[in-house]
Amino acid sequence: MKSIGIAIIGCGGITLQNHLPGLALCADVRVTALCDTDAATLERARQQTGVTTASTRYEDIVSRDDVDAVIIATPNFTHAPIALAAIRGGKHVLCEKPLALSATDAKAMAAAADAANVRHMTAFTYRFVPAMRYLAHLMKQGAAGQPYHYRSCRLQDWGTRNLGWRQVKKLAGTGELGDMLSHRIDFAHLLVGPMRRLVAQTKVLHALRQGAPSDLEDWVAILAEFQNGASGVLESSKLASGRNESWRSLDYAEVNGSEASFVFITGEWNKLQTGKAGGPGLETIEIPKEFHTWPGSPRDPGAGDPLVTFRYDQAFEFIDAIRNQRPCVPSFHDGARAQTVMDAAVHSSEISQWVNLA
Ligand SMILES: NC(=O)c1ccc[n+]([C@@H]2O[C@H](COP(=O)([O-])OP(=O)(O)OC[C@H]3O[C@@H](n4cnc5c(N)ncnc54)[C@H](O)[C@@H]3O)[C@@H](O)[C@H]2O)c1
Numbered sequence: 001m002k003s004i005g006i007a008i009i010g011c012g013g014i015t016l017q018n019h020l021p022g023l024a025l026c027a028d029v030r031v032t033a034l035c036d037t038d039a040a041t042l043e044r045a046r047q048q049t050g051v052t053t054a055s056t057r058y059e060d061i062v063s064r065d066d067v068d069a070v071i072i073a074t075p076n077f078t079h080a081p082i083a084l085a086a087i088r089g090g091k092h093v094l095c096e097k098p099l100a101l102s103a104t105d106a107k108a109m110a111a112a113a114d115a116a117n118v119r120h121m122t123a124f125t126y127r128f129v130p131a132m133r134y135l136a137h138l139m140k141q142g143a144a145g146q147p148y149h150y151r152s153c154r155l156q157d158w159g160t161r162n163l164g165w166r167q168v169k170k171l172a173g174t175g176e177l178g179d180m181l182s183h184r185i186d187f188a189h190l191l192v193g194p195m196r197r198l199v200a201q202t203k204v205l206h207a208l209r210q211g212a213p214s215d216l217e218d219w220v221a222i223l224a225e226f227q228n229g230a231s232g233v234l235e236s237s238k239l240a241s242g243r244n245e246s247w248r249s250l251d252y253a254e255v256n257g258s259e260a261s262f263v264f265i266t267g268e269w270n271k272l273q274t275g276k277a278g279g280p281g282l283e284t285i286e287i288p289k290e291f292h293t294w295p296g297s298p299r300d301p302g303a304g305d306p307l308v309t310f311r312y313d314q315a316f317e318f319i320d321a322i323r324n325q326r327p328c329v330p331s332f333h334d335g336a337r338a339q340t341v342m343d344a345a346v347h348s349s350e351i352s353q354w355v356n357l358a
Contacts, residue, residue: 004322005032007067007091009058009082010074011045012036014096017308018125019071020049022315025299029319032066058082063089069119069322072096075165076172080105087112092119094318094328097186098178098342099335106339110332119321121314121328122335124186126251128313130301131272132187134291135255135264139191144257145277147230150192152184152253155240158218160206167214175216177202177342181236185338186330187253187264188224188232194337195232198224199354200345205239222345248307269306296320 006023008015011034023029033053036042046054055061058078062070062085069092072082080100086093093113099122100106113120126132138144165171166179188195202217218239224232243249251266263273263282270292275282292301294313303309321328340357348355 003028003030004319005030005066005068007031007033007035007061007064007070008045009035009061009070009072009086010078010096011041012073014123015045015071015073016048018123018311019073019094019315022312023071023319025297025312026316026319027298033061033064035061059085062086062091067091069093069318071318073123076178077101077170080109083109084112087116087118087120090116090118092318092322093332094121094123094315095332095335096123097335097338098173098182099332099339101173103336103340103343106332106336110336113332119318119325119328120332121318121321122186122330122332122338123314124183124330124334124338125311125314126183126266127186127190127330128294128310128317129264129266129269130287130291130293130310131264131269132190132253132266133294134287135253135262135272136190137291138262139255143260144255144262145259147192147226147228147255147257149256150188150224150226150230150232150234150253151256152187152232152234153250154180154184154236154252155243155250156180156238156245157241157243157249158238158245159241160209162210162212163214167209167212167216169215172216174342174346175202175204175214175220176218176236176238177220177345180238181220181222181234182338182342184234184236184251184253185222185341186334188226188234189334189337190330191253191255192226192228192230192232194227195224195341195357196227197354197356198222198232198341198344198348200348202346202349220345220349222341224341267307269310 070086072095200222222234273282344355
């Protein structure tokens with residue numbers, strides 16, 4: 001089997017936490033090149049990985065012959081130009097969320113990747129939580145009946161600390177909306193389907209974070225109507241004091257349908273709550289073993305912290321799609337679909353009105 005060469009563009013937090021350990025579990029994969037605009041971060045990654053080909057310019061990396069695929073883990077404003085350059089070089093691309101700064105850019109990325117016949121994937125990592133995968137399976141089978149409501153809540157306590165590029169509109173595009181709610185918009189699409197219209201509000205509660213200007217929202221809420229008639233309520237905050245900052249803080253999604261309800265909490269990776277219509281209340285069900293890892297993943301679900309290790313299946317899905325020349329799940333189209341909702345939410349908040357989705 002030919003080894004697949006991967007270039008990592010952006011060697012910061014998420015590369016160290018998710019991408020490198022995920023790739024390490026994939027057979028016949030080699031990280032062949034590294035890129036980061038920050039020389040010290042690049043040097044640390046070089047020492048950590050032993051990869052000698054490194055540059056502070058992505059243009060030097062994305063067309064190399066020893067690179068088959070590129071992972072983009074940089075601030076949001078750079079995703080589109082780097083992805084388009086990689087696609088022009090004929091490389092497969094796994095890009096972090098949010099895919100771009102606008103739906104126009106995200107759709108252009110998806111169209112370019114399709115036209116070049118390369119694999120493309122959006123890092124909606126929480127689709128890989130075993131309980132979410134099982135819930136998506138149950139919803140596809142119609143276990144909830146006719147969906148009535150979708151509800152999601154992401155509550156974290158980030159306080160007033162400086163968020164770096166994440167608090168600057170021209171670098172991040174949106175605040176809590178892209179950073180956290182984009183995943184839960186993707187859940188909504190996965191579990192219930194496309195939205196018809198929405199009304200949203202965003203709020204910047206701290207215009208200064210440790211003395212540095214912040215022009216992005218700390219809180220966002222969306223009220224949505226789905227094409228199938230279901231309603232959606234989505235809320236996300238960085239200022240839910242006392243709830244803790246990490247991914248262990250509340251990440252909750254619930255679907256109520258004509259037959260049953262299902263409740264998902266990321267922290268309970270191997271459990272769902274469910275209740276039948278007219279029944280005595282919610283009960284907890286275990287996730288079947290075959291859902292504990294992504295199909296074909298070599299990961300041992302019993303090894304390591306399950307709230308961390310489910311993320312490694314994302315790299316497996318990308319590599320497996322490249323090997324088998326099939327579409328990745330989730331793809332750039334899923335990323336673009338979430339971006340369309342995000343654009344509509346920003347617009348709705350600006351004009352204080354409902355916005356229809358195409
Ligand atoms: N999927 C998830 O669950 C998840 C979790 C965290 C972050 N993210 C996403 O990953 C991306 C990176 O986030 P992070 O937390 O790792 O940020 P980070 O700031 O820790 O790392 C980003 C790195 O990119 C480098 N960089 C900036 N511009 C660059 C360029 N033009 N070329 C090469 N390198 C460049 C920076 O120097 C930095 O080292 C963001 O889009 C973020 O939304 C996704």
